[in-house]
Amino acid sequence: MKKIILVFTAVILVLSLCGCSKQEDNSGIAERPYHEPTGATMEVDFSHAWKAEEIAMPDGFQPNCFYPTENAVIMNVYNINPQDDDVANSGVVYDIASGEMKLLESHGVPIGATETDEGFQILWNVSRYDETENTYLNTGSLVTYDKNFQEISSEDKSGLFEGAYPNFWYQIEDGRQLLCDSGRLYLYSADDTKIGQITGNLSGITSVFEGNGGQLYAFANWGDASIGEIDLDEMKVTLLHLEGEPDNPSNYAPAKDYDFYVTDDYHGLYGLKNGTAELLIDWVNSDVESYGDIFPLSDGSFLKIEPEYTPTRMFSTLLHLTKRTQEEIDNMKIISLAALTQRSELTYVLRKFNRQSDSCRIVLKDYEDKLSHSEGTWDNAINEFFNELISGTIPDILCLDGLDYLALSNKNMFEDWYPYMKNDPDFHEEEYLMNFFDSLTYQGRHERFGFQTYVTTNAVKSQYLPEGAITVQELAEVVDNMPEGMTVGGGADEPERVLHYLLDYADYIDLDNHTCRFNSPDFIKLLEIANSQPKSGLSADSKAWVNDKALLKYSSLHGNGILDLEYFFFKDTDYSFVGIPNSEKVGNGGIFDAASSPFLTMSADSLYKDEIWKFFKFCLSEEIQERAGYSMPIRLEAIQKYYEPYTDADYLSGGSWGDSYGSRSLPPATPEMIDRIIDYAKGISRVQFDNPKIIDIVEEETEMYFSGDQTAEKCAEMIQNRVSLYLSEQN
Structure with a gap:
């Protein structure tokens, strides 16, 4: 087995994992120590890479x-x-x-x-x-x-x-013929006379092929792929x-x-x-x-x-x-990338980059076989990754999906990639949503890199709130004066979901200084607003927002989301984007979604930082950005192209969409609607909080509050104590 093992120095690993001494600057934020990069150490199996x-x-x-x-x-x-x-x-x-x-x-x-x-x-x-x-x-x-x-x-x-409506034909050596028709397999004579159906316990047959010994097999690919052995004498196919x-x-x-x-x-x-x-x-x-x-x-x-x-x-x-x-293989410059799972957005850019790269290859080490798909947990994969990390396995690039970025960053594992961008004469900042990258900073450093996103916000009738960021107190005032019968969220939303729509974690956590304020009046008020939402008994009502039965519509502003807001949820009424309430009205209140892009980091120990920046820049290229899928690209020109199909009536074919509110027909978006979304995206300054430890703490304690097992004040106090302890451990 061919393995490629990159250089590693144990002393540096111990320093980076155990923490290094730091000097405080005048801002109170710890200055990151410098150490000479020694090379990543991830062991990569390249023997099966064609x-x-x-x-x-x-x-x-x-x-x-x-x-x-x-x-x-x-x-x-x-x-x-x-x-x-x-x-x-x-x-x-x-x-x-x-x-x-x-x-x-x-x-x-x-x-x-x-x-x-x-x-x-x-x-x-x-x-x-x-x-x-x-x-x-x-x-x-x-x-x-x-x-x-x-x-x-x-x-x-x-x-x-x-x-017949056949999709596959196979001719047997004796002249007889097999025909796949709507998932069923039929045998015909050489003169096209139907002999009969090949029956058995294999359904959804799509093709036939001959094996090594001349045996015929049927392949089924409706749902899970499967294979069956064909017995022409018995007119039977048996699932293998x-x-x-x-x-x-x-x-x-x-x-x-x-x-x-x-x-x-x-x-x-x-x-x-x-x-x-x-x-x-x-x-x-x-x-x-x-x-x-x-x-x-x-x-x-x-x-x-x-x-x-x-x-x-x-x-x-x-x-x-x-x-x-x-x-x-021997002449390749190998750059290792570790990820818990084979996320499609990531594997796509890896394929495209490696096919066009002459100077290096990025090789993925994943922990997919450690994931508990049936239980929906990442614990085994995370444990395996950290065990390897502690034992000295450091990748050149790390995908942060499912990992605690804060804990890793505080161990000085990551490089700030921003200087590489600033020193690249071929990179033009004015072509991108630079505020997206700025929203990812921690302690003034650009360690996390992403290349696509969603824009999320709360929409509300303009008669209740104007466009722009709002505070918790401003929201509370509107909630206290809502018309009788109006709820904060839609009828299908429970208190937990409403809190998710309203909670900007970054407003209550100062990651730079490792402090939090969950015991503040604002957070307690937010809990009370969410808890005012009925816990059950209300069904989804597609007209709740138009008819003043619901106040806030939490929305992702992708193509379908625009059509929904404009023509369905707020039909014929003016509406405002008010974002997620925060105490300082940061930006316009909108949030960049953290789950829509794999966040990547550059290892401080990598010897290939220039090559890694080339990969990051490739992720922002026209080729990749115009294939952003259902997420919004970061390149401004690509954003326009991303929304263009939703302005085309032929593409929408009448705009028929179906969801929990039933099917509906919507006209295409207008250019003015698209411009509004892009302008809104340019005004966002925060990314959705994605620290799994802190999110788990908040969800555990608020579940007790919403079930009536503790007061809002007690809930806030418990969250404050637990998150404070976690933050102090990371400092």
Whole structure:
């Protein structure tokens, strides 16, 4: 096993983990000591990291699925953005020996292929709408091609499609045919006569393939992926429980040296043989998305379709996976990144960065197998990480998801990345939401780095409060004078949720000086406001805000959130963004959501800080920012593009959205609405508090208050004492 172990000095580790002496400056904030970086120490297994190279597709076409033959791979492809005269679906043939690819003349949608003496055959499916019958009718043709991919002949196969809606076709050596139709498998004779259905305990069948010994297997991918053995004599398919296969299997493929290739959602591709699964390809460190079809080539390499999703479209890429040579591995500059889990936003940018980076590679070490998915806890993964940290395992980059940033930062583990940005002549601050980065500072240092967010706030009818930040006392005055029958939150909100909407932890905690004020009148009043919310008995009422039955609507200002506020919750009424109440009216009261972006840190001991800054900057590039998914990007130009689809009636297709309030149709957003959100984002100065220890303390004590087991004053006192103790321990 090839392991890469970076340099480590034990003396420095002890100093950084046990704390170093600090000098106080005039502000009262401790000045961070300096120590010479000695190199991160994380042990990284690189033996299963393959090289992924994109294969160019014919212009406008994306790969969808494979139909392999012995000498060529046929792909069902689709045009991602067809114009009026363009072909929407077609087939591409990839010659395994030469790597040549050719777009075939379309005869519909290819659903299967087979080898012939002349070359190969493809079964094409054409679906047409019959206005007379008011339904879709399927017809098809079997087209024969020579070895140079030239079309020789075409045979009508309408009989095979009569009354069927097939998605996969497989021809058996004796001429009989298997057809997958709506998750069911049927056997046909060579002359297209239906023999009958292959029944059994495997449902949702999507394809068929031949194993090593000529045995036929059916693959099902409706829900959990599974595989079944086909018995044509008995007309039966039997679900197989393969000993040793990985958890969460996602795909199966034939293999020459194994019983099967099996892929899973988290780790990679395995060779399964005699009840043992051998990891062959590590998805993340091979720069490959776990989802998508994979096909083994005769030279030991693989073709893989990598799907990619955004809120506005879905597209896919064809990859060629080859095993790295030892020389390639030895010459790599390896940067280690530790994360408790394989978060999709993080693995995506890692894939993209590594594919284009010539100077270094970032390799992920995760603790996914330690997570208790069934129990929803991170405890085992966190314990494993800290055990390794104490024993001397330090990564170059750390993802903070699930970790106590405050405790780690106070041990001087992290570098301030801001000077690297300031000294980069190619980075232009005016192009970004710099207030987002400033909201992440601690003791004046930019240690945490994020690259996308949500904007969260409370909205209220303008007749009750004007736009802008509010104090707890201003909110209390409005609550005390609410019309009869009005509640603070919506009908479905309980006191715990209302407190979550109203509590700005940063207003009650001074992390720089390790003090808190949870025993203040403001916090006690906030508890009382939240507790005035009915605990049960009220159902969701979509018109509560319009009809003065609810005061505050807590909102995330993503695309759908804008439409909801404007056309649904506050329809035909003016509303204000008032944010989360705080004593000093900091910013405009809005909050950047902490959960929408993986927060990354640069190790103070890393020898590759310049390279890490290049990775951080790549996360802010146009390529990454315009693929921010459902979160808001940080790049201003990308923010405009993020909201553009919600101004397009064609994209919204009438704007039909469904949720707990039922389905509704909403018109598109206006440019003025988008400008309002962006201007609001520019005025935010705080990020959502994400210290798990302190949040747990508050939730435990307020649960006792809301259940009537203690007073608001006692609750505030208990939180004050427990959080004060925690903060003093961190100092």
